[in-house]
Amino acid sequence: MLTCSRFRELGQHKLVLRRASPACVAVRAGAWCDDARRFLVRCAQAGNTEASYLLGMILFYCFENRKLGSELLGAAARRGHAEALYSMAIIQFNGSGLPKDGRNLHAGAQLCVRAASRGHNDALRELGHCVSDGYGVRRSLSGGRRLLIQANFRELCSAVATGGPGFAAALGLSGECKPPGPHMCLLSDYGCHVAGSAGRRAHAANAFLAEWYASRQLGSGAGAGALRLCSQPTCGRPETRKHEFRRCSVCSAVIYCSRACQALHWKVAHKNECVPMAHWLDAANANANANGNAVAAVEAAAAQMAMP
Ligand SMILES: [Zn+2]
Ligand SMILES: [Zn+2]
Ligand SMILES: [Zn+2]
Known part of the structure; x- marks a missing residue:
């Protein structure tokens, strides 16, 4: 008989925790507590790669536990978790958690290759830019271009598959894409409404x-501000x-x-929203000359731009 307590035991069985779906382990920041942490730890220990990735990101970025966070991300990446491979690439490119000279462009590019080969499109796009610029890999303008077109193409395909608004935009049917001259959205590095990206859901x-940082200060210690x-x-x-x-x-x-x-x-x-800095400095100077108060004019110009 499946009693309540047996059902509870069953729910905590390693096999169940390992197979728990991404939606099941998707703990929200607003619901973060010791129980949530314990649940993710148990799932990760049972071999659930999604839990390992999520907990790794939380520890690395929210709790600044770079060591344990990296280990968990690494565990997920070794099992081929594309998102984990890509996040580790970003950490390597930026040298996150390390001084500036801790950046490892080569390692970042290699992680992008692995994430892209597992279907991660952002990783493919990142790799395209790396190859175009010779950033951590040997430079090849045509090779980089090819990867970027491939990334645009994959986005287009996913928009066709889901029938999202991006598809019409990619074909120039939505009226959103109004470039100065005729062009191919598919060939744009990232200048256009190439399909699929606008409506996709974040991991x-x-x-x-x-959600965590919407209500918290970033970092701790000196210079966190x-x-x-x-x-x-x-x-x-x-x-x-x-x-x-x-x-x-x-x-x-x-x-x-x-x-x-x-x-x-x-x-x-x-x-x-993007306005060349020279423009708003010019506007500020013009104002300053008019009323002789440079500081107020710069502030007024900046406020007008509504910069984040
Ligand atoms: Zn970002
Ligand atoms: Zn376009
Ligand atoms: Zn800008």
């Missing part, structure tokens, strides 16, 4: 980080040291943990 780990979150709002990754993340080279107002986040944010929001 549970990213949702956790974003200078740390910022990735400007791609569904990413949630925080900087682990000052100036860790890349800036938008045009406006310098936004920062990104990765080029994949930059590409996604450009498509869904930033291309409409």
Whole structure:
């Protein structure tokens, strides 16, 4: 007979914990407590790669336990968890949790190769940029271009499969893509509404980080006040040291943990907000000359831009 207590025991059996689905282990930041942590630890110990990945991200970024966090991410990555491979690539590219010279571009690119081969499209896009720029791998403009087109193509395919609005956008039917001249969205590095990215759902780990830091200060100790979150709002990754993340080279107002986040944010929001820094400095100077108060004018110009 399946009594309540036997059912409870069964629910805590290793095999059940190992097979628990991603939706089942997707703990939310708002529900974080000792029980939630224990549940994830038990699932991870039972060999559940999704739990291992989620707990690894939480420990690494939210609790600044870089060592245990990295071990858990590594455990998931070794079992071929694509998201874990990609997150480890971002950590290597940025040298997260280490001083600036702790960046390992080669290791990052190798992790991207493995994540991309397991179908991770952001990793493929990141790799395309790495190859184009010779960032951790040998430089090849045509090779990088090919990878970026492949990434756009995969996004297009997933939009066709799900029938999302991105498909119409990719074909230029939505009216959203209004470039100055005729062009192929598929060939754009990340300048267009190539399908699929706008409506996709963030992974549970990213949702956790974003929710966690929505109501908490970043980092601890000296200099924590200078740390910022990735400007791609569904990413949630925080900087682990000052100036860790890349800036938008045009406006310098936004920062990104990765080029994949930059590409996604450009498509869904930033291309409409990005103003070259020189422009608003010019505007500020014009105002300053008019009323002789440079500080107020710079502040007014910056406020007008509504920069994050
Ligand atoms: Zn386009
Ligand atoms: Zn990011
Ligand atoms: Zn910008």
